[in-house]
Amino acid sequence: MKTNKKTTIQDVANYCKVAKSTVSLVINGNARVSKATRDRIFNAIELLDYKPNLNARSLKNNRNRTLGVISEDLANQYESSIIKGIADRAKFHNYELIICECEWSQEKVANYIEVLLQRKCEGIIITTPLDIGPVLEEKLQMLKNNNIPYVTILNGNVKTDYNAFVSDDEQGLSLALDHLYQLGHTRMALIAGYRDARATIVKEKIFIQYMKGLGTFDPNLIHYTDFQPEGGAMATRKCLAMPMAPTAFIAAGDMIAIGILHAVKSQGLKVPEQISIIGFGGIDLLRYTDPPLSSVNVPRRIIGEMAVENLFKQIRKTEEKIATYTVVPTSLLLRGSTAMIGTI
Amino acid sequence: MKTNKKTTIQDVANYCKVAKSTVSLVINGNARVSKATRDRIFNAIELLDYKPNLNARSLKNNRNRTLGVISEDLANQYESSIIKGIADRAKFHNYELIICECEWSQEKVANYIEVLLQRKCEGIIITTPLDIGPVLEEKLQMLKNNNIPYVTILNGNVKTDYNAFVSDDEQGLSLALDHLYQLGHTRMALIAGYRDARATIVKEKIFIQYMKGLGTFDPNLIHYTDFQPEGGAMATRKCLAMPMAPTAFIAAGDMIAIGILHAVKSQGLKVPEQISIIGFGGIDLLRYTDPPLSSVNVPRRIIGEMAVENLFKQIRKTEEKIATYTVVPTSLLLRGSTAMIGTI
DNA sequence: TTGAAAGCGCTAACAA
DNA sequence: TTGTTAGCGCTTTCAA
Numbered sequence: 001m002k003t004n005k006k007t008t009i010q011d012v013a014n015y016c017k018v019a020k021s022t023v024s025l026v027i028n029g030n031a032r033v034s035k036a037t038r039d040r041i042f043n044a045i046e047l048l049d050y051k052p053n054l055n056a057r058s059l060k061n062n063r064n065r066t067l068g069v070i071s072e073d074l075a076n077q078y079e080s081s082i083i084k085g086i087a088d089r090a091k092f093h094n095y096e097l098i099i100c101e102c103e104w105s106q107e108k109v110a111n112y113i114e115v116l117l118q119r120k121c122e123g124i125i126i127t128t129p130l131d132i133g134p135v136l137e138e139k140l141q142m143l144k145n146n147n148i149p150y151v152t153i154l155n156g157n158v159k160t161d162y163n164a165f166v167s168d169d170e171q172g173l174s175l176a177l178d179h180l181y182q183l184g185h186t187r188m189a190l191i192a193g194y195r196d197a198r199a200t201i202v203k204e205k206i207f208i209q210y211m212k213g214l215g216t217f218d219p220n221l222i223h224y225t226d227f228q229p230e231g232g233a234m235a236t237r238k239c240l241a242m243p244m245a246p247t248a249f250i251a252a253g254d255m256i257a258i259g260i261l262h263a264v265k266s267q268g269l270k271v272p273e274q275i276s277i278i279g280f281g282g283i284d285l286l287r288y289t290d291p292p293l294s295s296v297n298v299p300r301r302i303i304g305e306m307a308v309e310n311l312f313k314q315i316r317k318t319e320e321k322i323a324t325y326t327v328v329p330t331s332l333l334l335r336g337s338t339a340m341i342g343t344i
Numbered sequence: 345m346k347t348n349k350k351t352t353i354q355d356v357a358n359y360c361k362v363a364k365s366t367v368s369l370v371i372n373g374n375a376r377v378s379k380a381t382r383d384r385i386f387n388a389i390e391l392l393d394y395k396p397n398l399n400a401r402s403l404k405n406n407r408n409r410t411l412g413v414i415s416e417d418l419a420n421q422y423e424s425s426i427i428k429g430i431a432d433r434a435k436f437h438n439y440e441l442i443i444c445e446c447e448w449s450q451e452k453v454a455n456y457i458e459v460l461l462q463r464k465c466e467g468i469i470i471t472t473p474l475d476i477g478p479v480l481e482e483k484l485q486m487l488k489n490n491n492i493p494y495v496t497i498l499n500g501n502v503k504t505d506y507n508a509f510v511s512d513d514e515q516g517l518s519l520a521l522d523h524l525y526q527l528g529h530t531r532m533a534l535i536a537g538y539r540d541a542r543a544t545i546v547k548e549k550i551f552i553q554y555m556k557g558l559g560t561f562d563p564n565l566i567h568y569t570d571f572q573p574e575g576g577a578m579a580t581r582k583c584l585a586m587p588m589a590p591t592a593f594i595a596a597g598d599m600i601a602i603g604i605l606h607a608v609k610s611q612g613l614k615v616p617e618q619i620s621i622i623g624f625g626g627i628d629l630l631r632y633t634d635p636p637l638s639s640v641n642v643p644r645r646i647i648g649e650m651a652v653e654n655l656f657k658q659i660r661k662t663e664e665k666i667a668t669y670t671v672v673p674t675s676l677l678l679r680g681s682t683a684m685i686g687t688i
Numbered sequence: 689t690t691g692a693a694a695g696c697g698c699t700a701a702c703a704a
Numbered sequence: 705t706t707g708t709t710a711g712c713g714c715t716t717t718c719a720a
Contacts (some may be wrong), residue, residue, distance in 0.1 A: 001712055002662040019691045024715055034689060055408065055460045056713035059399045059696050066442075066463075067523065075421075075428040087445050096459065098410075100441045101431050118398045119410075168667035229632065258632045265634075288573065288602045290609070352697055368699055378705060400697035403712050660711045 007048045012108035015044045039151030057087050058120055068124040068224045069099045070109055078285040078300060082127050082153060085304025093312060098329065102128065104215075106192070110302065114140045123149035123311040127304075129199035129227075132160065147315035151307045151324065152159025155201030160161060163310070163324045165303050169199070169280075172296035172330035173250070174205040176278045179332060180248045184341035185276060186216045189239045189246040193227040201226065202278070203252050222248055225256055240267055247341050248276040254283045257293050261337065281331050291336035298330050359388045371396060392423035402464060402478030403684035410653065411417045412468040412688060413443045414453055421627040422644060426497060428472050429648025430561065437656060439466075446472065448538065450479045467493035467655040471648075473571075476504065493658035495651045495668065500546030507668045509647050509655070513521025513543070513624075516640035516674035517550040520622045523676055524592045528685035530560045532584045533590040535600050537571040544568065547596050547624070556674070565590055569600055573671045584611055589652050591685050592620040598627045601637050605681065626677050635680035 009027075025033050026041045033041075044050070048160060058064030067090055071079050083099070098121060101172075102108040109126060111249050116124050124143070132140070132154075140162045143150045152162055156169040180188055190207045194201040205221060211217035221239065225231025232251060236259065239246050251257035257279030264275045264301040271277055271291055279286060280295030306326065316323050345463075357364040362381060369377050370385045376387075376460055388394070394559075402408030411434055415423050427443070434441050443463060446452040448615070453470060459677065460468050476484070484506045487494045500513040524532055534551045536544040548566060555561035569575025576595060580603065585592055592610075594600035601623030608619045615621055615635055623630060626641030650670070658666050 010713075020714080021692080021716075022690060025690090026713080036690080051458065051462050053403070053464065053713050055464050056405045059397070059403050059698085059713080060715045064399065073428075073430055074418075074425040077419075077421075079417045080424055084417075084445075087418055087443075091445070092695080096444065096463065098440050099431075100440065101428075101435070105531050105709075114395065118395050119440065120394050120397065175693090247700065248508050256714095262632065285629045285632075288606065288629075288633055306713095350701080351696095352699075353699095364697090365699075366706055369706090375695050376705065384717080401699075403697080403714085404699045406712080506710080509717090 003256050004192065006053070007050045009050070009052070011048055012041065012262045013178050015048060015061070016040050029209050037103050040106050062120065063122055064120050065095045066119070066121045067097050068112070068119070068121035069097050070112045070116070070126045071099065071126070072102060072104065072128050072130075074099070074101050077285060078281045078298075079127060081283065082301035082304040082307075085170065085301035086125060087304075087309050088301075089305045089308035102131065104107040104197075106130060110135050110139045113143070116217075117148070123151070124155065125151050125307050125311060127153035127307075129155050129193070129197045131196055131198040131201060132162075149311050149312050151314075153303055155197075155199040157327045158198075158202065158290065158324065162323075163314075163325070165307055165326045165328055166301065167234065168327050169202045169298075170206050170305060170330050172280065173203050173212065174215070175330065175332050176250050176280070176296050177207070177210045179338065180278065181214070181337070183248075183338060185248040186214055187218075187246045188248040188250055189221040189222070189223070189236075190226060190250050190252070191223050191232050191239075191257065191260060192236045192252040193225055195224045197227075199227075200252055201248075205252070218244075225259075227253045227255055229255050229259030229262065232256035233263035234259075235266070236260045236263035240264070240269070241286055247274075248338070249278070251277070251279045252297055254279040254281040254286055254293070256280075257286070257295065257337075258289060260270070261289055261293060272337050276338040276341075278338060282330075284333075286335065293337045294335045295333045297333040298329050299328060303328055345381050345649050348497065350397070353394070353396065354390055355387045356385065356394050360384050362626050372388050379388045383665050391516045395583060399658045407466055408464050409439045410454070410463070411439050411441055411652070412463070414446050414460070414464035414468065414470045414472070415443065416446060416448065416472050416474075418443070418445050421629060422642075423427050423471065423646035425563075425627065426648040426676060427643035428652075429518070430469060430652050431596060431648075433646075433649045433652035437490065439653070448541075450474060450477050454479050454483045457487070461492070466659050467495070468657060469495050469497065471497035471651075475538070475540055475542040475545060478504075492666060493655050495655050495658075496653055497647055498544040499541075501667070501671045502542075504545065507658075507666075509651055509654070509668070509670045509672055511642040511672050512671050514532065514547045514550050515625040515640065516624065517547045519555065519674065520594050520624070521551070521554045523678075523682065524594070524620060524622065525558070526594075527620065529592040530558055531562075531590045532592040532594055533564070533565040533567070533578045533580075534594050534596065535567050535569060535583075535604060536596040537600065539568045539570055541571075543571075544596055544640075547594075551594070562588075568605075570600055571597045573599050573603030573606065576600035577607035578603075580604045580607035582609070584608070584613070590684070592619075593622070595621070595623045597624040598625040598630055598639055599638070600624075601639065601681075602633060605633055605637060620682040620685075626657045626674075630666045630677075630679065638679045638682045639677045640674050641670060642675050647672055
C-alpha cells in the first residue's frame with residue numbers, strides 16, 4: 001500500500017516546464033544553466049521533496065559511492081576497531097559501507113567478493129586473520145586482473161602479490177619475546193589461535209625460531225585455540241600442569257590473553273610476580289583486567305583508515321596501477337602483566 | 345583502464361541466440377522455458393561468467409535485498425552485539441547490510457535515514473541510546489506515513505508510536521535496585537551517561553522514584569558521564585569522597601561499571617565486600633574483570649534478530665500495517681560484584 | 689541556455 | 705516456448 005510514489009526527476013522537470021536533462025545539469029552543479037531556471041529548479045526540488053534515486057544514477061555512472069567491507073566478526077574488538085577506522089574515512093568521503101561478516105570461511109569471503117561486485121561497490125576491503133588459500137587467492141587474482149580497487153588487511157609480513165596492509169606480527173612477536181627474555185624468561189608458552197589462521201602461522205614461525213635460538217624450544221609449549229578466552233584458559237591449565245611449567249605466556253590474540261590471565265589467577269598464581277603474560281592486538285579492554293594486560297599493539301584503527309585512503313587512490317586513478325604492500329609496525333603496550341622472573 | 349567490460353544479459357542472449365528476456369526468465373527461475381534452451385543459457389552464463397547487475401535489477405524492481413542499519417558506534421560492545429544479531433538474520437535471508445554510524449547525533453540519524461532511502465534499502469533499523477527529539481521524530485513520522493519498513497531499537501519502555509523494540513530498562517533498573525536493597529544497601533549511587541540520552545533518562549526516573557520510596561534519595565548520588573570508563577571512574581571518586589559515601593553503585597552502562605570498579609579498587613576498597621557494583625547491558629567482557637561484574641542483562645543479540653524478522657514482516661506484507669511495540673525484559677546477570685552490605 | 693534522444697542492464701507485459 | 709517492446713530514473717551527448 002505504498003502511497004506516495006517518490007517524485008522523480010521528470011516530476012521536477014514537468015513542474016518547472018523544462019527538460020529533465022536540465023534538471024540533471026542543475027543537480028550536478030553544472031554551470032551552464034541560467035540563474036533564473038536554476039533557482040526555479042532548486043525551488044521545485046525543495047517543494048516536491050525530490051531526492052535522486054541513487055540506484056538509477058549508479059546504473060548510469062557505474063559508480064555508487066559505496067565501499068564493500070568483508071570482516072571476520074563484527075562483534076570482535078580487534079576487527080571492530082579496524083571497521084571503525086574504515087567507517088570514519090568512508091564518512092569523510094561521503095561513501096556508504098556494505099559490511100559483510102565472513103566467519104572464518106574463505107568460501108564466504110570469496111562469495112561476498114562476488115556479491116559486492118554485483119552490487120557495484122567501488123572498492124572492497126577484506127580484513128581477515130585467515131591465511132589466503134586457493135579459493136580466496138583466485139578471487140584476489142581476479143580483482144587484480146580486472147583492476148578492481150581492493151585492499152586486504154592481513155596479519156604478518158609475508159610478501160604477497162596482493163594489495164595489502166599487514167601488521168608486522170613478526171616484529172610484534174619479537175618485541176614481546178625480547179621483552180620477556182630481558183626480564184629473565186626463557187621458558188615461554190605460545191597460546192595461538194586456529195592452527196591454519198595466518199594470525200597463528202606467522203607467530204608460530206617466529207616463536208619457534210626464537211626459542212630454538214634460545215635453545216629452550218619445547219613443542220609442548222605451543223597450543224592452538226579458537227582465539228577465545230575459554231580456549232586460552234584451557235591451554236594455560238595444560239601448560240601449568242607440566243613438570244616444567246612456563247614462566248611466561250604469549251597469546252596470539254588479546255581474548256586468549258584474557259583467558260590465560262584467568263587460568264593463571266585461578267591456580268593461585270600471581271601475575272606478574274610469578275607468571276608474565278603478553279597479549280596481541282592491543283584492544284582497549286585490556287586496560288580493565290586485573291592486572292591490566294600488556295600487549296603487542298597493532299594500530300588497528302589507523303590501518304582501517306589507511307586502507308580506505310588507499311582504496312580511494314585506486315578508485316581515482318584507474319589509469320595507473322597502484323600496487324600496495326604496506327607493512328605496519330607494531331609496538332609494545334606495557335601495562336602490568338609482565339615482570340622480572342621470580343620477582344616473588 | 346578497466347579492461348573487460350562486464351558481460352551483460354545481452355551478451356548471454358547474443359551468445360545463445362535468444363532474446364534477453366528469455367535469459368531473464370531463466371535467471372529468475374521461471375519454469376516456462378524449454379529444458380534445452382535453459383541448459384544452453386546456463387551454460388553460457390557459466391562460460392561467459394555472467395553476473396547480473398544488481399543495480400539495474402533494483403532500478404527495475406525497486407527492491408535490492410539491502411537493509412539499512414544506523415548505529416551509535418560500531419566499536420561499542422553493546423551495539424555490536426545488536427549488529428551481530430542483525431547481521432545473522434540478514435545473512436539468513438540473503439540480504440546485505442548498509443551500516444552507518446551516527447555518533448550521538450540526531451541530525452546524523454535523520455540524515456542517514458534519507459541516504460538509506462535514496463539507496464532504496466528495503467528497510468531501516470535504527471539503534472540508538474539517544475532520546476528521540478524533534479528532528480528524528482519528524483523522519484520517523486515520515487517513514488511511518490509512507491509505509492516504509494523500519495524498526496527502532498530503544499532503551500526503556502516509554503510508549504512511543506513508532507515501531508520499536510525496547511529493552512525494559514525500567515524493569516532492569518528495578519531488578520538491580522531490589523537486589524541491592526535485599527543485600528542491605530540503602531545508599532546507592534547512579535552513574536548515568538549523557539544527560540539527554542534515553543538510556544540515561546529512563547534509569548534516572550526509576551532510580552529517583554525508588555530512592556524516594558526508600559526515603560534515602562540524595563541528588564548528589566546521581567552523576568552524568570560520557571558512558572565511558574574514565575567518566576565512570578571520575579564520578580565514583582566524587583561519590584566516595586562524600587561524607588556519606590554510597591555503599592553501592594549502579595551504572596547506566598557496562599563501560600561505566602568498569603570505570604567504577606577501577607576507581608573503587610584504586611581507593612583501596614574491596615568489591616564486593618565493601619562496595620557493590622552493578623552494570624547495565626551485560627556485555628561479555630564483564631566476565632573478565634576482577635571480580636567479574638554483575639550486570640543487568642539486555643538480550644542484545646536477540647533484539648537485533650527480532651528487529652530484522654520484524655522488518656521482513658513489514659517488507660513482505662505491505663498491505664496491512666504491522667505496527668510493533670515490543671518490550672524486551674531484562675534479567676540480572678549476577679557475577680561477583682555485589683554482596684551483603686558490610687560483609688567485611 | 690535549453691531540449692531531444694539514446695542508453696545504462698534489467699524485468700515484465702504482451703504478442704507471436 | 706520464445707521474442708518484442710516498453711520502461712525503471714538517471715546522465716550525457718548532440719542539436720537547436
